[in-house]
Amino acid sequence: MIKAILIFNNHGKPRLIRFYQYFAEDMQQQIIRETFHLVSKRDDNVCNFLEGGSLIGGSDYKLIYRHYATLYFVFCVDSSESELGILDLIQVFVETLDKCFENVCELDLIFHMDKVHYILQEVVMGGMVLETNMNEIVAQVELQNRMEKSEGGLSAAPARAVSAVKNMNLPEIPRNINIGDINIKVPSLSPF
């Protein structure tokens, strides 16, 4: 079972939080902080697995994470999940985001938190891996989007706004700004 999915940026600002096991609000924030603390102090050349937080479920609990440019994607899972399998599931998720948002960036995640949630719902349902086939995930998401377009939905507007922002050719943005650095590079295959 996947117990939680946390996405936060290099400064620990949460960008998407999804718990599949109930925790009280303050506990959730504590978990986010602890996880960020654990993950952020690790170099890029160490392994992507972490054991030993004590907040979610003790020994039967692992953190599997990937770091893309400004964002950390962290999956908290129990021992029944395959580490390498989850690691690639993160990759699938990010690649799907990239497809849906066309060159995804942190801004997309901020302004379209709801959309990211919908995509995630097609990948993981109630803590269980629902689909790993990217085409299938994208198809489901598009099905929903079509419905949205037919309603002339509101979330279309910010999408346009963001792509307009993207097209402005921003110069290099200093790193210490929370919503800085725009593109998450999705490596076709990140090396170990």
Next chain:
Amino acid sequence: MSDVVEKTLTALPSLLSFDSQPGAAKLSSTSKLASLIRGITELTSKHEEEKLIQQELVAIKDQVSSPNTSMRQMKELMVRAIYCEMLGYEASFCYIHAIKLAQQGTALDKRVGYLAVALFLHESHELLLLLVNTVLKDLQSTNLIEVCMALTIVSQLFPKDMIPAILPLVEEKLTHPKEIIRRKAVLALYKFYLIAPNQVQHIHNKFRKALCDKDPGVMTASLHIYLQMIKENPEGYKDLTGSFVTILKQVVGGKLPMDYNYHSVPSPWLQIQLLRILSLLGKDDQSSSEIMYEVLDESLRRAEMNHNITYAILYECVKCIYTIHPKDELLEKAAKCIGNFILSPKINLKYIGLKALTYVVQQDPKLALQHQMTIIECLDHPDLIIKRETLELLFRITNGKNVTVIVEKLLDFLRTSKDDYTTIDLMGKVAEVAEKYAPDNKWFIATMNTVFSLGGDLMQPDIPNNFLKLISEGFDDGEQDRMLRLFAVDSYVSLLQGEPEKLPQRFLQVISWVLGEYSHLREDLEPATVVRLLAHVLDLKQASSETKSWVLLAMTKLCEGEAAMSVLQGVSETYSSSMDTVLRQRAQELQNLHLNPELWARVLPRDAFTEPLEVDSSLSFLDGYVSEALAAGAAPYKSPHQRQEELAQAKAVSMEPYGLSLPISMSLSSLDGRQSPTLLSMSSGLSGDSTDHSHKAGTTTLKLDKVKRVWGREGYLAQRESAVVEVPSPVHSADQIEEVGISQDPTPPPVADQEKQQLASSLFVGLGSQTSSSLMGKSEPKHQRLRKKAKDPVSSSEISKQTSNSIFPPPISVDNLLCNSNMDPKKSLPSCTQMTESSQGSAAANGTCAAEGEFTEGDVQGPEPSLFRDNRLTIAGSCETEEPVGMKDLCLTSYLPADCIGANHSEFTPLCSSHGVHLSACHVHKDDTLVLLVFISNSSNSDVHQFIVQVDSGDVEVSCLSESPVEELRCHHVEVCQYSLTAKRPSVHLEVSGLVSFNMPDRTPQTTHFSYKLPLPSFIRPLELSTEEYGTMWLAFSHDTKQNLTLVADVQDSLRATLDVLERKLHLHVVAIIGMEGIVACRLLPDQPCLMHCRVHGGTLAVWLRSPVPDLPDCLLYHCQRALQEV
């Protein structure tokens, strides 16, 4: 704040206005989210953020409750609320609106509503009730997306008691034409299965349909369920092994659509899932394993591409290969794989490799030897996670020879570890191996000292508890115990003389206890010195009041001799006026006891720990009081559980609105039957009335060794086996490690740093080839030196049996085989090669007899050679008339030992077979024991040597009845081993497991495991009693269970008929039947009584079982239920 970003963000609204939409509201709302985000990024402090969000929340609250807010605005407000919640600010006022949005809006509004609900609410949130109708409606919707959303929310949030309301609709979706719906429905059902397995019991066959679904996605989803079900009951799904293998074969072979490829690997996640299922199915099951070998080989071969995900598959393959029945060729490949992992420069793979190695090292210690240098390198790896995983591996290979080096490594790590969780975990491990393998007392005490000082107060309380228990109970050797205690005292005195202020509280407590109890052993040590040292501890600033009370208690034990008096006097005076009541009490005790030496000697005798405390757990001494109270008109005692239930029934909440057609709260009704208060008939005795039947294990953290918990939060607690803290250790000592053909020493790496080499040799000593020597009988008793005296029934008895079994007396079997004496309980039958021609005639005659099943005792015992051979011949001749299975049974029947022939024997069950050697077993009921017969037949054309059969069990006491063990098995021979079994502790099924090892003619060793399941009734025998005896016994037993059973229907005297069934099937003894009540007695072998009281009540049979043995009533009740269901 960067100008650029600011500009960008201020530009947002204007950018948005490019699209000339009719809704100005939309524009403003979007910019609100944007401005919120912008606002937050501008802030510099947490405090400001808090202020801003609070403002925002107030704004949202206003808008959300205003009637003019449109759906569109509502959605936007929800997203903002979600954003605030994500940052950790509660927006609980929004919850109800989220539900409303999910209820009322269009599909799109619903989507936001459902998302908000899923993020805001949790399983036990009260508002969830309001969602049930919406979900029901959406599940019936024709809009696919609405159905999907409903299924998603159901699988995320719905608690146990709401499942019945929606279950039929979800179930219906399994046949939905759209595969996405089917897939989500399957996953939702999986979730239901996890939280309430009995509610989805009836749809198991539908899961099978899902498994055969034409859409691979649905099939994949159904594997979740199967993995779980097989984990719980591998036996029930053996028939599916073939199907899973076929599926895997097709997946590996690339039969799935290209869509399912991930980096050109066909559906890797599906493969992982399937491999896990296979490993569960193939565990301890040779025939299932054999089906898998081919596909595993194929998977290994195909997964050789160099991509991350293929390693995930390889890892599962390796695990599977090492879990299932071993096959040399595959093991070799798997070992190579692990090697590749470990040697990989990629750090994730190294991690996985270490994990795999940790997993397999128990079966194949040689593998650790091969990689010793890599392991040593990993120990110094900069990544802490890798380091930790390596230590875990070392922990698994610890044995008596390398324990000092490994513990040193573990302690080194502990010294630098900053992570509490790791510290706690490692601490337990060090304590465990130190206790188990300590080479000498000095080392043990020193190691534990380090553990206590490093662990500080983080340590699990069971570490000091176990340590003190070990010191107090000691081992079998009195002198050793004394030495250990002396060492402890010496080392603690010197520690206290040093810097006691640096020691953690827990350690100080341990020290004071040991000094109080054992400092008298050191004769040259004045009690006064110890008292002074302890008094110094009392004066420490950081000493907690708990520590102080330990110290005071220790002082109380030490108050003899004049010199200490003045110190004690002072201490007791100081603390008599303490604000802490516990301390005050201790001080009072100290004061009074040291004034009264006789009382002192009686209250605190030396070595009191060696005498067990007697606790009257049934509280029979209160019976008189209770009966007086009852006579005076007091109401009989009801347990809180019972009272609550009655209360609940009185004002049960009606679940009608969403009850739909299904009956709900099944659990309630079944409990009701169990607890029916009318069951309390007068014959039941008084002490039982105060027993809480709920059997709720108290989750107290208090550890009271030696004292049984009698009263708990819920009143009187049924007596349970005083829980043994120690879990059977996962560590297998070197002697236990099964050998898989170790022939050569590992070749040492050509170039390696001297130091590392040295470390390696000290770390890996005792693994591999050295093991073989201890396996052959030279197991070092020293390793178990620090093992507790039969205190943990599981592991220690297991170990002792292991050792006793591994030391086999050298059997002289050639003579034995040839002259086949009458006394020999196992029939060793020489093969035809050794048979002289003259005996052939009579042998043939006998063979025919056997085939006809008319074997008489005389025939069996006659010195007949080659019985088996001839049997086979006869079988070949008469196979037209007889069924082969029957024949086989018949064959084995002829080998039944003489004293078992008349008795009732069970069916012959094949246990395992390997290289032409087949094992079958049956059990024979005897009055005072249960005899297990293991038949070993060699159908190959060659003899096997060094034959060893070991039978062992955690639940059952096994003793071998055969006089000499089988050593050699000639070709076409059958050997019989006899074992007498009695139950150690009751369980629904008792399992005996065993190990056969032998050498093939070409000297290759073979090992096979088997297990044999015995139902509890095999160990039940009637217990003949008079009604009076029954009465007195009834009162004395404290473990009981009540339940209503079904009566045998359609007969005149249904009570009599029911009891007859039980008597016949379960070997119970019906003591008496009086009117509508009956009493029944039985015993569990060897002599554990269990009494049953039955009463016909409203068409059911209310039974009440009692026994002095915990769990026996429960287990027996289960079989009673079964027996009556079968009627």
